Amino acid sequence: MVDGKNSEKERKEGAIISEGPFKLRKVFVEDVRFGEVTGIKGKTLFLNRDEICRELLQDKHLRSVDISIARPGESKRIVPVKDIIAPAAKIDGPGSVFPGCIGIPPRTIAGRGTTAILEGVAIVTSGRLVNFQEGLIDMSGPGAEYSVFSGLINIVLVMDPVEGLGKHDHEKAVREAGIKAASLIGKAAEGSECYKETIYKNETIPEIHEKYTALPKVVYVRQVLAEGLLHDNYLYGLNVREGAVPLFMLPTELFDGAIVSGNCAAPCHKHTTYHHQKDPISEDLLAEHGKTLAFLGIIAQPVRTAFSEKERNSYQVLKLATSLGAEGAIISEDGGGNPECDLMLTASLLEQAGIRTVIVTDEYAGSDGASPGLADISPDADAVVTNGNGNERVILPPMKEIIGHIEAVEVITGGHSGSLLEDGSVAMEIAGIMGSTNELGMENLSTRAI
DSSP states (O other): OOOHHHHHHHHHHHSOOOSSOEEEEEEEOOEEEEOSSOEEETTEEEEOHHHHHHHHTTSTTEEEEEEEEEOTTSSEEEEEEEEEEOOEEEEESSSOSSTTSTTOOOOSOSSOSEEEEEESEEEEEEESOSSSOOEEEESSSGGGGGOGGGGSEEEEEEEEEOTTOOHHHHHHHHHHHHHHHHHHHHGGGGGOOOEEEEEEOOOOHHHHHHHOTTSOEEEEEEEEEOOBTTEEEEETTEETTTTOOOEEEOTTGGGGTOEEEEEOSOTTTOOOHHHHHTOHHHHHHHHHBTTTBEEEEEEEEEEOSSHHHHHHHHHHHHHHHHHHTOSEEEEEOOSSSTHHHHHHHHHHHHHHTTOEEEEEEEEOOOTTSOSOSSSOOOTTOOOEEEEEETTOEEEEOOOSEEEEOGGGGGTSTTOOTTOBOTTSOEEEEGGGBTTTTOTTSOSSOOOOOO
16 A cells, blocks of 8 residues: 555655756765764865774675775876775755666656765775776876876775676675765765765756757757676666666756766776766866856666667767757767767768767777777767877886785786786786776876877
8 A cells, every 4th residue: 555645745845846056065075084983074085984884794695895095196006996986965856876777766856955965985896807898097106197086185995706606796895885885974974064065956858948049059968878797887776787778867966976887897988877967078078057057957868788878879869959959969978889889870860860979988999099989970970079099008116015816907908918917017008997988087198189
């Protein structure tokens, strides 16, 4: 039997989209230390290590959890890295961060109320290798120059599963532990006074067209890997490969962790949960909204493996974009190789419909940069931003401390048998460095036309 009172309460909390502006509160952290209570004093985040480990070990799929802190400039190497998450908490308003995950109800619409997110710090999940497409983070040296995560204070969860656990269950356990830790630690933001708050209006589509008649109407098409074999993402807790089709999203939903990464694509261009939460394309479009353009919102496009599925989803993107009244579009890739078919097909359909389209991607162009950088191309895709070549080779010097399992560098993407040199150096492609060529533009490389 349905409880009428509870149902009415849930309808009030979850069914209304327009409940005023969304406030994103960025809480600044300059140091992280272990302490008796998890909380923030000034700009220092204190962690109760034992309490956090106890919470995570409630999952009986995990045998052990250890927590390390890696600060910018330290001689530390984190490997293998599975996911990266920004600690966050819902301060007021309906729902919670990471809706649909780890028991958090998915019934509310994300991106409303006030959300606090910790700046300058991240949760990094590590431990025994799940899949070869995991990466590394160097906190100093030349490797640090390739990753924005080297500039953060990283709270590293080194987790090992119970014996005999399969890959999918292993991935699920560490993914959920990372989200749980980010939620627990994110609550420390509630009492902090060191923050900057940005207000987003959350206007409806009719309001946008009525208010900004002279500005170009732009939609953001955001690929979301949904290929199976550990190349998956979770939308409101639902694995996107479970029959999902393109979905319209409010620009602010990503800030609440509406998309969580279960994605084992190559480290250089995989979208971690951190990338979803802090998507720079969304932030830039919102910053320009009402000034140089009118930002209509986001279309999340699942990337499947079969061509028939790619066609279906590309045409659904076209339907949504034209129905929204889009005049321009930005498409960001998620992963590489296979998703480039979706990238080109969608761009071609949008261009042929008169919607001017820009692609954001990266390349695998060989170590000398002379090979074709993309697996598919289209003459309609005439505006492309590339964020680097994952095949570029580097030698990373030895570090004083290894957090995780160093032997993984000979297995992960970008590495090979013999990558780990006798002195502790690592010879590899930058494909193995987390976020080095990120396809949202959250990276340190730049594009130069030659």
